[in-house]
Amino acid sequence: MKGRNFSKVQAFPLQMVLIVPFVLQIFGAVGLVGYLSFKNGQKTVQELAERLMDQTNNKVEQHLDAYLSIPHRVNQINAAAIEMGLLDVRDRQTISKYFWHLMQAYDVSYIAIGLITGEGTGAARYDGKTVTIDDWSAKLPNNGKNYATDNQGNRIRVNNTFSYNNFNQSWYTEPIKAGKPIWSRIYSWNKDNDLYITAATGRPIYDAQKRLLGMVGADIHLLKLSQFLRRLEVSRSGQVFIVERNGMLIANSSNQTPFSVLNHQIHRLKATHSPDPVVKEIAKQIQQNLQGFESITEAKKLQLEWQGERNYVYVNPWRDQYGLDWLVVVSVPEKVFMSKIKAHTQITIALCLGALAIAVLIGYFTSVWITLPILRMNLASQAIASGKLDQKINFSHIxxxxxxxxxxxxxxxxxxxxxxxxxxxxxxxxxxxxxxxxxxxxxxxxxxxxxxxxxxxxxxxxxxxxxxxxxxxxxxxxxxxxxxxxxxxxxxxxxxxxxxxxxxxxxxxxxxxxxxxxxxxxxxxxxxxxxxxxxxxxxxxxIRSIVLSLRNFSRIDEAEFKAVDIHEGIESTLLILQHRLKDQPERPAIEVIRDYGNLPLIECYAGQLNQVLMNILVNAIDALDELNIKRTYEEIKANPSRITIRTSVNDTQWMEIAIADNGPGIPEQSKNRIFDPFFTTKPVGKGTGMGMAISYQIITQKHSGKLECFSTVGQGSEFRIQVPIRQKNSVLV
The missing domain is CATH 1.20.5 (Single alpha-helices involved in coiled-coils or other helix-helix interfaces)
Structure with missing residues (x-):
């Protein structure tokens, strides 16, 4: 018998019991330290990446604020000089020389003036060093000449001629239409086989009488933004690029240009079509995750996966007061920071394996030392079990x-x-x-x-x-x-x-x-x-009728016998249960039939009697719901669920309440136990089995009445409550 009992329990050798927990403890401790170290490293990496991206974004914003404000300052200076009469717009030679000197002081690629007469002049720096002068009249074609200049800004010879019309240029027409300084659309052009993408700004000019004279404008090379982005520290391992709201690239920190060249013509690219794969993939994922570039109204920090590696991405809107609305995107790959953390993790794993091997050896020798005396005790115990009670064990060194x-x-x-x-x-x-x-x-x-x-x-x-x-x-x-x-x-x-x-x-x-x-x-x-x-x-x-019903049902101030209207308590209980009686999506409303007799006021504990009514009505509704689950909506409508409440007076001394339903009924074996404590036929969690037991005690012990159950399976159930109309030895309050 004992052997069979022990065979039912899975037993482990004592050596394993001593070794395994010791090994698991060491392995778990070292592994947990390594895991926490790795997680803390990841968190530190994220904080470093976010700090680096914040610093980079601040540098880019500061550079954009400074660089893109230059042409507006130049235009403001020129417009003020013309309005005050310091410059004569008809003296194009003097104005062009003045523009030449401004080119020495400001980092712009072109400064020009276009008059409403069609004339104009400007100073240009095409190669980034030499400044030339353009001058054009109103008479097309070949109305313009490009002049080489000396070191004082004087015209020394004609380089070439060209045709130029102010009224076809966006830097001229768009500010005129707006009536205020704005940026024109970004455009591209080539000069002497050099390719440029340019942002231009224009400002209307007026004379002292506030009459429109024309437009002053200034251009900047946007490729200089890419040169600035390449000099940023983050560009060595990550990417920084600037896009318009329509997704067109403006500048990037990669070695690839933000445009393509076909037949010596510039074609601007969307960021999602960039030749740089990192810029291209990040732009695509930003569009997918943020529903397009147009929807970004505030700074966003993202973690994007690309080629199995995580990239920290910072997207920040940048705007100026003249209508520019760009997005600055900074991306830093996680691997830049994770190399040392991975090396430390590998060292931790090696230390863990070494500690594990040492723990196994120590645990083995310790277990042998401990188990030998226990084995001797085991042999002695077996001998006692066989009836040899004169056993004695020698002492050990533990x-x-x-x-x-x-x-x-x-x-x-x-x-x-x-x-x-x-x-x-x-x-x-x-x-x-x-x-x-x-x-x-x-x-x-x-x-x-x-x-x-x-x-x-x-x-x-x-x-x-x-x-x-x-x-x-x-x-x-x-x-x-x-x-x-x-x-x-x-x-x-x-x-x-x-x-x-x-x-x-x-x-x-x-x-x-x-x-x-x-x-x-x-x-x-x-x-x-x-x-x-x-x-x-x-x-x-x-609402007043509902409040009155709630007060009638609670009867909180009626702890003693009191003569009450039973029908009022029934109606209050039905009102509280109305949410379960009314129409449901899966069934029609449960019909309540009232067959009230002419009852006098009944002496009772009103609150406790309401509790009994509540328990019986809830059980009736539960029984009908249980039956309705098995029937379709049409079947229920054809044979509706029904609860009948009948009140009457018996022998002038007793009040009777009968509550009947047409539910599934109660089996005979369950009906005999219906009033037993803790007996319930409901699923676990839907009933305690105490409702009917408590109701039985309230009626029989508190009110000296009767509570009976009559049920036929398949036809329904009926509960009858009989309570004396007047309680013996009661004192009405």
């Missing part, structure tokens, strides 16, 4: 095992003595156990019943206090509203009569009055206002 050995030897000596005494007391012990078991069973049953009654009583008391409190708090504002609706209705009728009288006595064709009447739809307002007041009155009446 103090705790010596104590155990001493105890074992003492136990072996005492075991023989106790064995004889045990047989003698066995019979007496069995008798005591049997008697004590019977006593405990009786006490346990009584304790369960008492405990359940106390718990249910506390629950219903708390529920009654809660319902009464809610009803009281709702009642005050509802009475206030209800009391003022009458006055509000009277005031409204007076105002409407006043409006009608005014319309009759003072008809007006004032367009403003007519427009306002049409706008507010005066006729509809007058008609609907009265409907609203009527609706508000009905709503407050409904």
């Amino acid at each position: 103090q705790e095992l010596n104590i155990l050995t001493q105890s074992f030897n003492y136990m072996a000596g005492k075991l023989s003595e106790f064995f004889t005494a045990l047989e003698a007391s066995k019979a007496e012990l069995e008798d005591r156990v049997e008697q004590r078991t019977a006593d405990l069973t009786t006490a346990l049953t009584e304790l369960q019943r008492t405990q359940a009654q106390v718990i249910q009583g506390e629950k219903m008391s708390s529920l009654g206090q809660l319902v009464a409190g809610v009803a009281h708090e709702i009642n005050n504002p509802v009475n206030f509203i209800y009391g003022n609706i009458t006055h509000l209705n009277a005031y409204t009728q007076d105002l409407l009569r006043m409006i009608h009288l005014y319309q009759e006595r003072h008809p007006s064709d004032d367009p403003e009055v007519q427009a306002l009447a049409t706008e507010i739809d005066l006729d509809f307002l007058v008609e609907d206002l009265q409907k609203i007041l009527s609706s508000m009155n009905m709503g407050t009446e409904r």
Whole structure:
């Protein structure tokens, strides 16, 4: 028998028990340290990446603010000089020389003036060093000449001729149309086989009498933005690029140009078509994750995966006061920071494996040293089990095992003595156990019943206090509203009569009055206002009836016998359960049939009797719902669920309430136990089995009445409550 019992338990060798936890502890500790170190490293990497991206974005914004403000400052200086009369717009030679000197002071690629007459002049720096002068008249074609200059800005020879029309240039036409300084669209051009993409800004100019003279403009090379981005520290490992809201590239930090060249013509590229694969992939993922570049209104920090690696990406809108709306994108790959962390992780893994090997060796030798004395004790125990009680074990070199050995030897000596005494007391012990078991069973049953009654009583008391409190708090504002609706209705009728009288006595064709009447739809307002007041009155009446039902149901102030209207308690309970009786998506409403007799006031505990009604009605609804689950909506409609409530007086001394349903009925074996504590046929979690037991106690013990159940499977169930109309020895309050 003992051998079979031990075989049912999975046992492990003591050596394994000693070694495995020790090894797991070391491995877990080292592994946890390594894991936390790795995670902290990742967190540090993210913080470093975000800090680097913030710093880079600040540098880019500062550079954009400084670089892109230059042409506006130049235009402002030129417009002010012309408006004050310091420059004569008709003296194009002097103006072009003045522009030449401005080119020495400001980092712009072109400064020009275009007049409303079609004439104009400008200074250009095409190769980044030499400044030339353009001058054109209004007469096309070949109306322009490009001049080489000396170191004082004087024209020395004609380089070439060209045709130029102010009125076809966006830097001229767009500010004229806007009437204020703005940026033109980014455009591209080539000069002497050099390719450029340029941003131009224009500013209308006026004379002292505020008459429009034309336009001053200045251009900058956007390729210089790419040169600046390549000099940033983050560009060595990451990417920085600038795009317009339509996704077109403006500048990037890669070695690839932000445009393509076909037949010596520049074609601007979208960021999603960039020849640089990193820029291309990041732009695509930004579009997917943020629903396009146009929707980005604030700075965004993202973590994007590309080719199995994580990239930290920072997208920030940049705007200026003249209409530019760009996005600055900074990307830093995680691998830049993770190389050292991975190396430390590998070292941690190696240390973990080494510690594991050492732990296995130490654990093995320790287990051998511990298990030898235990094995000897095991052999002695087996001998005792076979009936050889004169066993004695020698001591070892482990103090705790010596104590155990001493105890074992003492136990072996005492075991023989106790064995004889045990047989003698066995019979007496069995008798005591049997008697004590019977006593405990009786006490346990009584304790369960008492405990359940106390718990249910506390629950219903708390529920009654809660319902009464809610009803009281709702009642005050509802009475206030209800009391003022009458006055509000009277005031409204007076105002409407006043409006009608005014319309009759003072008809007006004032367009403003007519427009306002049409706008507010005066006729509809007058008609609907009265409907609203009527609706508000009905709503407050409904709320007051609900509050009254809640107060009637709670009966928080009726802890003693009191003569009450039973029908009022039934109606309050039905109102509380209305949410379960009304139409549901899966079934029609449960029909409630009231067959009320002529009852006098009944002496009872009103709150407790309401509790019984609630328990029976809830069980009836649950039974009908259980039946309806198995039927279709049409089947339920053809044979509707029904609860019948009948009240009557029996023998002039008894009040009877019968609550019947047409549900599935209760099987005979369950009906016999329906009032037992903790008995329920509901699934786990839907019933405690105490509702009907408590109801039975309330009716039979508190009210000296009867509670009976009649049921036929397939036809339904009926509960009958009989309570004396007058309680013996009761004192009405």
